[in-house]
Amino acid sequence: MSSPNQTKPTQEQAKGTQATNGTHETQNGTQDPRTAYPMSKPAPAEGAQRTPRQFITFSFYKLDPAWRRLPAEERARGREEWLAAVREYQSSGTVLVPYSCVGLRADHDILLWRIDYQLERLQGMTAAMLSTGLGSYLLPSASFLSMSKRSVYVDKINPEHEDLRSTIMPGRGKYIFVYPFVKSREWYLLHKHTRQGIMDEHIFVGNKYPTVKLNTTYSFGIDDQDFVVAFESDHPEDFVDLVMELRETEGSRYTVRDTPIISGVKGTLEEVIGTLGG
Numbered sequence: 001m002s003s004p005n006q007t008k009p010t011q012e013q014a015k016g017t018q019a020t021n022g023t024h025e026t027q028n029g030t031q032d033p034r035t036a037y038p039m040s041k042p043a044p045a046e047g048a049q050r051t052p053r054q055f056i057t058f059s060f061y062k063l064d065p066a067w068r069r070l071p072a073e074e075r076a077r078g079r080e081e082w083l084a085a086v087r088e089y090q091s092s093g094t095v096l097v098p099y100s101c102v103g104l105r106a107d108h109d110i111l112l113w114r115i116d117y118q119l120e121r122l123q124g125m126t127a128a129m130l131s132t133g134l135g136s137y138l139l140p141s142a143s144f145l146s147m148s149k150r151s152v153y154v155d156k157i158n159p160e161h162e163d164l165r166s167t168i169m170p171g172r173g174k175y176i177f178v179y180p181f182v183k184s185r186e187w188y189l190l191h192k193h194t195r196q197g198i199m200d201e202h203i204f205v206g207n208k209y210p211t212v213k214l215n216t217t218y219s220f221g222i223d224d225q226d227f228v229v230a231f232e233s234d235h236p237e238d239f240v241d242l243v244m245e246l247r248e249t250e251g252s253r254y255t256v257r258d259t260p261i262i263s264g265v266k267g268t269l270e271e272v273i274g275t276l277g278g
Contacts, residue, residue, distance in 0.1 A: 064139055085128040
């Protein structure tokens with residue numbers, strides 16, 4: 001029941017009230033731009049409890065060839081220093097999965113996929129590695145910074161995939177394929193429901209390739225790209241077929257940049273460092 005003191009809105013007032021579809025209309029019947037494009041949830045208030053989110057770095061290094069000309073004893077000592085620096089951070093919570101790019105790219109030799117809940121620890125780990133004998137010969141060749149985040153799109157085929165994306169758990173495939181990803185401004189100006197419809201096709205194609213695991217991470221405001229995506233698989237041929245099929249989807253027309261695509265082979269720390277030679 002309405003309150004006895006409640007007055008019925010006039011016809012003019014009713015024109016500005018919320019419409020049944022969840023949006024507002026202006027007096028001429030057009031959609032109010034304030035609600036034409038649904039906004040994300042507001043940031044948590046100061047002091048409110050926040051859900052922890054991971055920082056992720058994909059750090060690439062190129063070996064200075066001068067390393068291979070050093071005496072064997074000096075190289076052995078430098079390797080042990082580097083391994084000790086890495087393991088110190090691994091033992092206290094930093095996740096690291098190493099990959100070799102030797103023979104696959106001319107511009108990168110190794111990839112370190114690192115995850116931590118504190119950005120400063122990733123900085124500290126990098127500083128510790130660079131101060132070692134081997135680290136002084138490993139030149140940074142590329143670096144992508146991102147964070148974990150729940151997707152704004154719904155996977156209607158496998159909803160459980162969303163939980164996997166909220167917390168990145170790397171190292172599930174022998175091979176990795178990483179690239180920065182940028183979408184056009186036109187994409188973000190589409191209505192959310194339109195974007196969801198386009199993504200439904202994208203998700204449908206992705207689910208046809210269960211041997212390929214997608215890790216989507218977010219770089220908005222903290223690096224040059226919108227996303228960093230890392231695909232893991234034991235079957236590179238499946239990834240090739242997946243990417244070819246995704247090129248034919250509606251969503252691909254909104255891609256601005258999805259290069260460089262960098263491939264790597266997973267190994268232990270010792271195995272990956274061993275591919276550097278010497």
